Amino acid sequence: MSVETGRIVRNCERAVVTAYQELREIGTGDVSAFHACTTLYRIHHPEASLNEARRLVSEWIDHHIIRRDKGPTQGCECN
Known part of the structure; x- marks a missing residue:
């Protein structure tokens, strides 16, 4: 079952x-x-280091897909 991504604010x-x-x-x-x-x-x-990218991607996958948490996440400062 897919996670509804429409509520995720950040484009990235x-x-x-x-x-x-x-x-x-x-x-x-x-x-x-x-x-x-x-x-x-x-x-x-492109300004992000590989380690920063890995950390954020793993946090987002864990938050949205593994735990299916619907709340906001920590992350980058973009929209």
């Missing part, structure tokens, strides 16, 4: 969560989907 966060879900739904492995989403985040934020 919504893009990451949507991409991760769609990749997993077509059978992409967890690690490959994570790496793809880290790359996607860095396209939105």
Whole structure:
């Protein structure tokens, strides 16, 4: 079952969560989907370090997909 991403305010966060879900739904492995989403985040934020991108992507996946938390997340300062 997919997570409703329409309530996610940040464009980059919504893009990451949507991409991760769609990749997993077509059978992409967890690690490959994570790496793809880290790359996607860095396209939105080229100033971000690889470690920062990995941290945020993992927090967002855990928050929205694993725990299915509907509240806001910590993260980047963009909209």
